[in-house]
Amino acid sequence: MKMRVPTLAVAVAAIASFSDHLAMAHPTTPQPSTCSTNHPTPPWIQQKIFEDFLQKFYIKKDAKAAIQQTMAEEYIQHNPYALSGRQNAIDYIGPISEVANFTILRHSFSNGTGWVHTKMEIPGQPLTAVMDIFRFKGTCIVEHWDVATALPADAVNPLALF
Template sequence: MLILSSNILYALTSFLPLTAGIGTPELTDTSTSKSNVNSHCPPRTTTTIEEQRAAFANFTNLIYTPGGNVTEAYLTYVAEDYIQHNPNTLSGRQNSIDAVQAVINAGATFEIINTAFEDDWGYAFLRVNFAGAAQPTAVVDILRMNGSCIVEHWDVMQERPANATNPIAMWS
């Protein structure tokens, strides 16, 4: 999920308040009736919205928290044929792993402002500080889940204007 905005690269994905103590829920693979706690993809039916929220929160934590693991997040929670609607990144899980990791390796930092999850849809509102950028960027990542697995992504971005008229604009 690589976005080019004002010549700044950005990677995306994620979403729900990061809650300490949320573990990876055990889900049932409906094709084999075996439980699996290591991978949520391909999608399996979840029994509660809480299981989806927990998977979403764990994914978000792995992506946006310092010391997280982008590859683990995607291999655990994202479908291999992940649909990407960002015009600067191709669909597919590996394309997103590469894009997000490149942005992190370049020194970008993320601050989660707000998240929510309901009815298979989650979003994360982020403040992203790209290495070398004069101003931070507001990002909203929107993800759709199918059961236990993240299958689709959209995003919107806006760089903070250097001379914003509104003193409470964007994050206040």
């Protein structure tokens, strides 16, 4: 079976990019980042990276490692209370992730974009629904949007937010 050179080049670049991601998922020395925006990456690999990010960030509560391994240095942030950049994301979310408990309600990934709907619980605060949207380039998250709404005390809808 013949494979055209451009197709082969894309396949080799994708495999190299994914193997870099896997190799750095368990580094022997700390790495500043383990993702790359330099190579086209198949959607199924991006989806796997996104699911690993969700597991590490929301379930294992290791936001710093999840961000360092998956977010590009020049990551763009659209939250009005946080600045763009990977280190700014770590500085902003670090204190929140230490006290917040997240329950992933649903998530999906398509066309280089992943989203996750979570229930955020912080002691002394009302339950909050959060929708995070992440755009990928290569094996990196390069852009983030979020929307959060607290459950009102006088909500009449038993299905509100969740």
